[in-house]
Amino acid sequence: MIRTPNFSKNPDGLLPVIVQDAVTKNVLMQAYMNQEAHQKTLDQKRVWFYSRSKNRLWLKGEQSKNYLNLVAISYDCDQDSILVKVNPEGPTCHLGSDTCWGESNALSSIDFIKTLENVIEQRISDEQKNSYVSSLVQKGINKVAQKVGEEAVELVIESMDNNEQAFLEESADLLFHYMVLLKAKGYSINDSLAILEKRHQNR
Structure with missing residues (x-):
């Protein structure tokens, strides 16, 4: 109805x-x-x-x-x-705040992950030549998986140093490429989270 x-x-x-x-x-x-x-x-x-x-x-x-x-x-x-x-298009409240309750309207970390995943999916489907994600996926799953492996190795190396910024940047790179691999194989990060949730419930 x-x-x-x-x-x-x-x-x-x-x-x-x-x-x-x-x-x-x-x-x-x-x-x-x-x-x-x-x-x-x-x-x-x-x-x-x-x-x-x-x-x-x-x-x-x-x-x-x-x-x-x-x-x-x-x-x-x-x-x-x-x-x-x-x-x-800008703050909603006439007093200048994002909301009429004075709260921030910024994306939470979880919401940003969802937004990023949508962007990755769009890049893959558009097959844009100037898109890093699109060009990587077009090279095949093996190439995407190889890139994830490379980022994982770089993260391990940085974890043994004392450069916190470099470690966090490599962590972000690994997460990003892992999300690309998931989408390239037709999955969502929610599929991985569902497994973790199930394991937690079964403890």
């Missing part, structure tokens, strides 16, 4: 809207929409609200230029609240 918002549920014709960053999944702000703001959001792919204090429609970012670009919109089971997923 396709859900649609029911603006007639409230006498003022307004429904609460939760705005979520489509990438970080963080909640950025809460506001209200009426039917016209909802339609403008769908038509223009930028988020509109209805201001209860000013009694008018307002485009988020109309003064600050910190627009909220629409990625997806959905409605709860009672059709009386709206979830809007966006790509924000």
